[in-house]
Every structure is written in C-alpha cells, then in structure tokens.
Amino acid sequence: MSEDRSTRRIRLGMVGGGEGSFIGAAHRAAARLDDQFELVAGALSSTPGRAHASAAGLHIAHDRSYADYAEMARAEARRSDGIDAVAIVTPNHLHVPVALAFAEQGIHVICDKPIATSLAEAEALAQRVRERGLLFLLTHTYSGYPMVRQARELVAQGAIGEVRIVQVEYVQDWLGEPIEQQGHKQAAWRNDPRQAGPAGALGDIGTHAYHLAGYVTGLKLHELAAELSTFVPGRALDDHVQVMLRYEGGARGLLWASQVASGSRNGLRLRVYGSTGSLQFDQERPEELWLTRPGQPSQCLYRGVPSAPGGLAQAHRIPAGHPEGYLEAFAQLYRDFARAWRGEAGVQLPGLDDGLDGMAFVEAVLRSHREGMRWVRPAR
Numbered sequence: 001m002s003e004d005r006s007t008r009r010i011r012l013g014m015v016g017g018g019e020g021s022f023i024g025a026a027h028r029a030a031a032r033l034d035d036q037f038e039l040v041a042g043a044l045s046s047t048p049g050r051a052h053a054s055a056a057g058l059h060i061a062h063d064r065s066y067a068d069y070a071e072m073a074r075a076e077a078r079r080s081d082g083i084d085a086v087a088i089v090t091p092n093h094l095h096v097p098v099a100l101a102f103a104e105q106g107i108h109v110i111c112d113k114p115i116a117t118s119l120a121e122a123e124a125l126a127q128r129v130r131e132r133g134l135l136f137l138l139t140h141t142y143s144g145y146p147m148v149r150q151a152r153e154l155v156a157q158g159a160i161g162e163v164r165i166v167q168v169e170y171v172q173d174w175l176g177e178p179i180e181q182q183g184h185k186q187a188a189w190r191n192d193p194r195q196a197g198p199a200g201a202l203g204d205i206g207t208h209a210y211h212l213a214g215y216v217t218g219l220k221l222h223e224l225a226a227e228l229s230t231f232v233p234g235r236a237l238d239d240h241v242q243v244m245l246r247y248e249g250g251a252r253g254l255l256w257a258s259q260v261a262s263g264s265r266n267g268l269r270l271r272v273y274g275s276t277g278s279l280q281f282d283q284e285r286p287e288e289l290w291l292t293r294p295g296q297p298s299q300c301l302y303r304g305v306p307s308a309p310g311g312l313a314q315a316h317r318i319p320a321g322h323p324e325g326y327l328e329a330f331a332q333l334y335r336d337f338a339r340a341w342r343g344e345a346g347v348q349l350p351g352l353d354d355g356l357d358g359m360a361f362v363e364a365v366l367r368s369h370r371e372g373m374r375w376v377r378p379a380r
C-alpha cells in the first residue's frame with residue numbers, strides 16, 4: 001500500500017441502484033453515514049438516459065456517469081483519482097460479471113447478496129478476487145447489528161453452553177400478490193430466473209437467514225432436507241422455503257423464509273438454544289437481545305448499555321436509547337470495509353467464503369427439493 005490511506009475518503013463507484021432502487025439508496029446511505037466514502041462514479045442503470053439522470057440526481061460528474069459497467073471499470077482504472085471500490089447493486093445475474101470486470105482492474109468490490117446465481121460462478125469469482133488480493137464485502141446487512149454481534153460473542157464465550165437448536169426465519173409479505181406481473185421492477189427481476197437465478201425467496205432472503213444463523217452460532221452445516229413452494233399462481237420461482245438443518249456436532253435447526261407471509265414486514269428472527277441458556281433476536285426490535293437461562297427471568301440486553309456482558313453492546317454512534325436501526329447496521333459493514341481498506345488488521349467482513357457457503361446452501365436446497373426432500377450435503 002503506497003499512499004497514506006488515512007488522509008482521505010474512499011472513492012466509491014456504484015453499478016445499478018438508479019432511481020427507484022431501494023437497495024441502491026440503502027447502500028448509499030450506509031456509505032455516507034460514517035464519512036468514510038464519497039460516491040464519485042456510477043453506471044446506475046443499463047438504460048443510458050436513466051443512468052445519467054440518476055447520476056445527476058446524486059451529483060456525480062457527467063464524465064463519471066457511465067452507461068456501461070465494463071467501460072466504467074476501464075475508465076476509472078485509468079484515472080489518477082479513479083474509484084477505489086465499487087458497490088454492486090444489480091440483479092443477481094450481473095453480480096459476478098460486474099465484480100470480475102472491476103477486479104480485473106484492481107478495484108475492490110462491495111456486492112449485494114447473493115454473491116452469484118451458481119456456486120460454480122461464485123468460485124470462479126472468488127479465485128480471481130483472491131489472486132488480485134482485493135477486498136470483497138458481501139452485504140449480509142444483519143450481521144452489522146451490534147446486538148447480533150453481541151449474540152455471536154456470547155455464544156463464543158459459552159454463555160448459553162453447547163448449542164443444540166437453531167431456529168431462524170425471514171418472513172415478508174410483499175410478494176403475496178403477483179406484482180411482478182403488474183410491472184413492479186423490484187419484484188419482476190427477483191422472479192425472473194434469467195436475472196435472479198434458480199432461487200427466488202431462497203436466494204433473496206433465505207441466504208440472509210442462513211448467514212445469520214451461521215454467523216451467530218459458528219456452526220457448520222452437515223446436511224439439509226428442504227421443500228420449496230410457490231403460492232402465487234404463475235410465479236416462476238419459489239416464494240416460500242422450509243428447510244430442516246443438521247449441523248456438524250449434532251445441533252439441529254429449522255429455517256423458513258417466505259415472501260407471502262401475510263402481515264409480515266421484515267420478520268428476520270433468530271432463536272438459539274444451548275445447554276445452559278438461549279438467545280433470541282428480532283430484526284424488527286434490533287436494539288434488544290433476549291438472554292434466558294433455565295429457571296431464571298429473561299434478561300433483555302440493550303445496545304449501548306455498558307452493563308451488558310461483553311463489549312459489543314456498546315453504542316456504535318449514538319447513546320443508548322436513541323434507536324439505531326437497519327441503516328446503521330448496513331453502515332457498520334461499510335465502516336468495517338473502510339477499516340480494512342485503511343490497513344487495520346483482523347477486520348472481519350462477510351465476504352467470499354460467506355458467499356460460497358450461501359450458494360452451496362442454495363444449491364443443496366434446490367437439489368433436496370428436486371429429489372423429494374432427500375437429505376443432501378452442501379458442496380462445501
């Protein structure tokens with residue numbers, strides 16, 4: 001690392017995420033929150049007019065608004081003030097091609113999940129990124145919550161004993177109607193196998209649930225048995241997922257993910273039961289982590305309360321009682337990326353291995369479903 005990276009913000013580019021994109025706006029807010037990044041270039045849409053209009057709305061200079069991501073990668077690499085990292089917020093089928101285009105130019109990658117549409121293409125990407133020695137952040141947002149990190153620390157410390165049972169769910173209801181057939185852009189690509197890949201809810205939110213369970217417990221999956229369902233007529237991909245999990249070491253788990261669970265918003269919940277206690281986390285109440293030991297009253301651990309066990313329940317930005325939420329969790333991932341980019345050792349990012357594990361999970365679920373819910377071992 002030649003330059004002194006402590007003296008400036010990280011120059012960020014973005015591919016996808018143009019006007020109307022929820023996740024693009026979330027990434028931009030997360031990148032801005034801690035003053036570590038400046039958004040200076042974009043290929044914000046595959047439609048040139050929309051790309052340039054979106055860039056103008058974000059005050060990106062016209063000569064750094066691109067209609068083509070490959071040209072953006074080449075042009076930015078040629079600039080002395082070119083981008084240091086690119087955020088990829090496109091539909092799934094473009095994650096790998098776009099990441100490869102920028103990795104070839106030596107540009108670090110921040111990519112929305114899932115990493116790819118197949119394990120094979122994810123493996124090819126991982127090899128190239130590693131060969132180039134680049135940073136890769138896979139934005140599994142929910143591992144950015146302080147109380148999720150607190151839960152991970154408590155399990156690692158043995159605070160609930162040996163983990164026996166893992167219950168994880170991610171339930172929404174926004175796809176309860178066939179809105180993809182009524183022109184809803186965000187729903188349309190998520191239900192188009194050419195853009196989403198072979199997994200619908202499974203890839204979109206099932207991978208979040210799977211990552212959260214593994215991140216907190218540290219458990220490795222041994223095998224699974226799964227069923228995919230599609231409740232909305234005419235829909236091309238799954239909108240409901242049910243998976244039985246057997247972990248190495250004997251722990252058992254259940255994962256369900258649904259985008260047709262009427263009345264649900266972003267119901268990501270994790271319950272971990274150990275031999276001497278249990279932990280419960282609800283993403284819609286992210287300031288709290290419930291710790292219960294047999295025969296004792298449940299304790300609610302709050303973010304930012306020093307008395308909470310371990311150090312990770314500390315306020316990351318604002319004092320306890322001023323709620324932090326989804327955007328702060330997202331921002332934590334960007335801030336961790338910035339720490340790694342500035343050369344801090346030991347920074348843990350959800351990255352390539354998490355992406356490969358996620359794709360192995362997706363393909364094992366697809367296979368188990370195809371083969372009548374047979375127990376299937378993931379490829380890794």
Ligand code: SOE
Binds near residue numbers: 172266
């Ligand atoms: C839609 O299901 C969605 O935006 C997902 O694509 C995100 O990954 C999740 O964090 C919120 O819901």
